[in-house]
Amino acid sequence: MLPPGLEHRPSTKPFSSPLMSKTPAALGYRMPAEWEPHEATWLSWPHKLESWPGAFEEVPGIFVEMSRFLAECEKVRINVAGPDMEAGVRKLLEEAGVNVAAVSFHHNPTNDAWCRDHGPIFVVRDVDGRRERAITDWKYNAWGDKYPPYDLDNTIPGRVAAEFNIPRFEAGIVMEGGSIDVNGRGTLMTTEACLLNKNRNPHLTKEQIEGYLRDYLGIRHFLWLGDGIIGDDTDGHVDDITRFVSPDTVVTVVEEDTADENHKPLAENLARLKTMKDQDGRPLNVVTIPMPSPVEFDGQRLPASYANFYIANRRVLVPTYRCKNDAVALETLQRLFPERLVVGIDCTKLVWGLGAIHCVTQQQPAA
Numbered sequence: 001m002l003p004p005g006l007e008h009r010p011s012t013k014p015f016s017s018p019l020m021s022k023t024p025a026a027l028g029y030r031m032p033a034e035w036e037p038h039e040a041t042w043l044s045w046p047h048k049l050e051s052w053p054g055a056f057e058e059v060p061g062i063f064v065e066m067s068r069f070l071a072e073c074e075k076v077r078i079n080v081a082g083p084d085m086e087a088g089v090r091k092l093l094e095e096a097g098v099n100v101a102a103v104s105f106h107h108n109p110t111n112d113a114w115c116r117d118h119g120p121i122f123v124v125r126d127v128d129g130r131r132e133r134a135i136t137d138w139k140y141n142a143w144g145d146k147y148p149p150y151d152l153d154n155t156i157p158g159r160v161a162a163e164f165n166i167p168r169f170e171a172g173i174v175m176e177g178g179s180i181d182v183n184g185r186g187t188l189m190t191t192e193a194c195l196l197n198k199n200r201n202p203h204l205t206k207e208q209i210e211g212y213l214r215d216y217l218g219i220r221h222f223l224w225l226g227d228g229i230i231g232d233d234t235d236g237h238v239d240d241i242t243r244f245v246s247p248d249t250v251v252t253v254v255e256e257d258t259a260d261e262n263h264k265p266l267a268e269n270l271a272r273l274k275t276m277k278d279q280d281g282r283p284l285n286v287v288t289i290p291m292p293s294p295v296e297f298d299g300q301r302l303p304a305s306y307a308n309f310y311i312a313n314r315r316v317l318v319p320t321y322r323c324k325n326d327a328v329a330l331e332t333l334q335r336l337f338p339e340r341l342v343v344g345i346d347c348t349k350l351v352w353g354l355g356a357i358h359c360v361t362q363q364q365p366a367a
Contacts, residue, residue, distance in 0.1 A: 023215035024169050029123035029134055030218030033184030033244060034311040035337075037366040040075035040104075041312060042120070043067070044156070044360070045089050046113040047081065051353040055297070058349040060089075063113075064096045066317060066357065069343050071102040073314040077364065079108040079115070079156065106163065111153045114355055116239070117143075117176035118153035119362035120160045123169075123217060131367045134167040135160060136216045138175040143234045144199025171216045173209070174200040178237040178359055180213070183244045186220040186279045188213055193227045193236030221279035225272055227265040229253075229291075231354065232303040239358045240305040241269060245336045248278055249285040253307050261301075262291055289332045293323040297352045304347070308356040309333060312363075316340050319347035319356035 024030075046063060049056045070076045080086045086105040093100050110118065120135040137157040142150040161168035179194045194200070195209055204212075206224075213219045228236025242252040252270055255262040273286045295304035306329035309318040316337050320326040326344060334342040347356045 024123050024134060024136060025215050025218045028125040028127075030125065030184070030186070031121065031123050031136075031182050031188075032365050033182055033247070034363055035246070036184055038074045038313050038363050039366045040077045040364040041070050041310075042077045042079065042115050042160075042362040042364060044079040044108075044110045044113045044115040044119070044153075045085065046353075046360075047085070047110075048112045051112055052349070053352075055349045055352045059113075059353070060092060062345065062347065062350045063360070064092050064098065065345055066361070067093055067103065068096060068098045069315050069317055069345075070312055071099040073312055074102070076103045077106055078103060079106050079110055081109045082107050106160070108156055108159045109152045110156065111142075111150050112147070113353075114153075114178075114359050115156075115362045116178045116355075116359045117234075118150070118156050119177065120157040120364075121177055121217075122363070122365050124365050131365075133365060133367060134169060136169050136171055137161070138171045138216075139173060140176065141174050141200070143176070144197060146233060169216060171212055173204065173212055175212075176234065176237070177362060178234060178239045178355075180217075181238050181242070181244050182217065182219070183247045183278070185247045186218065187223060187244075187247075188217065188219040188221070189223040189225065189238055189242060189244065189250070191225045191228055191236040191238050191241070194234060194238070197235045199235070223273075223276050223284075225269045227268070229265070229303050229305055230261050231301040233354045237359075240303055240307055241266065242273065243307050243309070245287070245311075245333075246285075248282060249287060249336070251287045251289055251307065251333070251336060253291050253305055254288045255291045260291075260294070266291070287332065287336065289329045290325045292321040292325050292329075295321050295348060295351060302351045303354055304351045305356070306333075308347075308358040310357045310361045311337070311340070314340050316342045317357050317361075318342060318344050319351065320344040321348050321351070322346065 046059045118140045140154045181189045276284050292304050295302045304321045
C-alpha cells in the first residue's frame with residue numbers, strides 16, 4: 001500500500017525519475033497477469049452521450065453495478081471531471097448500497113469512458129522482497145483517430161503517475177490496453193488486425209512493434225491471432241475474442257453457426273491457437289465458449305462477446321446479453337475460476353457503445 005498521505009497528492013506536472021532513462025524491461029519490470037493481486041480497479045465514469053445514442057441513461061447504472069461487485073474485493077478508483085461529477089456519482093453509488101468506503105475519486109477529466117484503452121498500464125518488479133510499480137504510457141488515438149477529440153484521455157496515465165508519484169515510462173507509440181492480453185510469465189497475445197493496422201503505427205514493422213512490447217512490458221514470447229469480431233470498431237481487440245485465464249490456458253469464443261459472419265474469423269483464430277505454445281514451448285490449453293446471439297441496435301451489429309470479462313481479486317465480472325448462451329459462458333468461466341465468484345452483468349445497453357466490461361476497467365496491481 002502507499003504511505004499515508006500519498007493517495008491524493010495533486011500535481012499538474014508529470015513525475016520525473018532517473019529510471020525513465022532505461023526501459024522497464026531493462027530495469028526488471030514486467031506486466032502482471034490480470035488475475036494477480038490487485039490494489040484497485042480504475043474506471044472513467046461515463047458522460048459522453050454520443051457514445052450510447054438513445055441508450056445512455058442506462059449506462060451509469062451498469063457502472064454502479066460493476067462498482068458494487070468490485071468494491072466487495074478491492075478498491076475502486078474513479079476518474080471524474082471534477083467536484084460536481086464526483087458528488088453525482090457518489091450519490092448514485094450510495095443509493096445503490098455500494099461500499100463507498102472502498103471508492104476513491106480522482107479529478108481527471110476524460111473524453112470518454114474506455115479506461116482499458118486510455119488508462120495506465122502498470123508494470124511491476126520485485127526488489128528485496130518488495131513489490132515496486134511503474135506506469136507505461138502509450139499514445140492513445142481513439143482507435144485510429146475515429147472519435148476525436150481524445151486529448152484528455154491521452155493524459156490519464158501521466159496524471160495518475162503524477163498523483164501517486166509512480167515512475168512513468170513513455171513508450172512513444174500508439175497502443176491500447178484492450179489490444180493485448182498477457183499471462184504474467186512473458187507471453188503476450190494480440191491480433192494482426194489491430195496492432196499491425198496502419199491507423200496506429202504505420203511507420204513500424206511487426207518486429208519493431210514486438211520490440212516495444214519487449215522493452216516496455218517485459219514480453220519475450222508473442223502469440224498473433226488474425227481478425228476480430230464483427231462490429232468491433234477497435235479493429236480487432238483481442239479482449240473480445242481470446243483471453244488468458246491462467247499461465248497455460250486461454251478461453252476463446254467460437255461461433256457454431258456457419259452462416260454467421262463471425263464463424264470464419266473465429267474458427268481461423270481457434271485453429272491458430274491449437275498450434276500455439278507458451279513461453280516454455282508447451283502447448284496451450286484451449287477452452288471454447290460460444291458467442292452470444294447477435295446483438296443489434298438500430299440495425300447495427302454490435303461486438304457482443306463473453307470474452308470481454310474482467311478478473312478482479314475475488315470476482316470475475318462477465319458481460320451477459322439476455323440469451324441462452326449467457327448460462328453456458330458463466331458456467332464455463334466459473335469452472336475456470338473456482339476460487340472466484342463469477343458474476344454476470346447485463347451489458348446489452350453498454351455494448352451499444354461498442355465495448356463491454358473489460359473495455360471500461362483497468363487493473364492496478366497490488367504493491
